[in-house]
Amino acid sequence: MTPESLKQTAGLLLDVGGVLYQGDEALSGAVAAFKRLKTSGLPFRLLTNTTRTTRTELASRLAALGFEVTGADIVTPASAAAAILDAEGARPHLLVHPDLLPDCPPEAAEPNAVLLGDAGEHFTFERLNRAFGILIEGGRLYALGRNRFFRGRNGFELDAGPFVAALEYAAQVEATLIGKPSPEFFRAAAAAIDLPSEKVLMVGDDLEADVIGAREAGLEAALVCTGKYRKGDAMAAKKGGAHVAASFAEFIDAFLL
Structure with a gap:
């Protein structure tokens, strides 16, 4: 993935756990980066495979960590x-x-x-x-x-x-x-922000479910080296045409440059 392909992206899908927060704490720089994303006006959805909490509960948890979201921003x-x-x-x-x-x-x-x-x-x-x-x-x-x-x-x-x-x-x-890495799930989330799949980029920490799944669904993808990232994932992601960033904050810095 090149800087040029980043510029062609018109909307983002963001994984949550391991990208925005870890355990009970927001990841370093993630809150400020998320605010920059919202200020930019770029359409987004939080796309997560979490199957232990509701969208409302997840939105409340994220709000407590400093992320301004509602249940409507989340697709599960x-x-x-x-x-x-x-x-x-x-x-x-x-x-x-x-x-x-x-x-x-x-x-x-x-x-x-x-x-x-x-x-x-x-x-x-x-x-x-x-x-x-x-x-x-x-x-x-x-x-x-x-x-x-x-x-x-x-x-x-x-x-x-x-x-x-x-x-x-x-x-x-x-x-x-029904969830990631189902191509239909990624495409439905892209449709929720009124964009074709090829104009949307998925940001995640899971090589298989987030990056490879998104690429197979026709989306761009970026792997962040936090959460469940493991040594060797970055090379595999790059071979598959994905962008790699040390963190969500670093990705947003490059994306909104």
């Missing part, structure tokens, strides 16, 4: 799930974190599908086995994300991906992905 898999499942006639059993329920479609009395997100400590054998029972009888599996892990307060933690893989293997089904 859960916020997109209801329309997708309804269009396909799916009546879901919810295997998600309880905190996420306000953003999810309602639990069906007679489910013919499973909607799975990062349930954290609520991934019990009983809950997984109930989901397996629906799938083995022909139900469809929808995944709000399939990230392998994320960096939490106590280091790296398992995300939803390993549990999606376990149910796929056990029930011999293939999950329909």
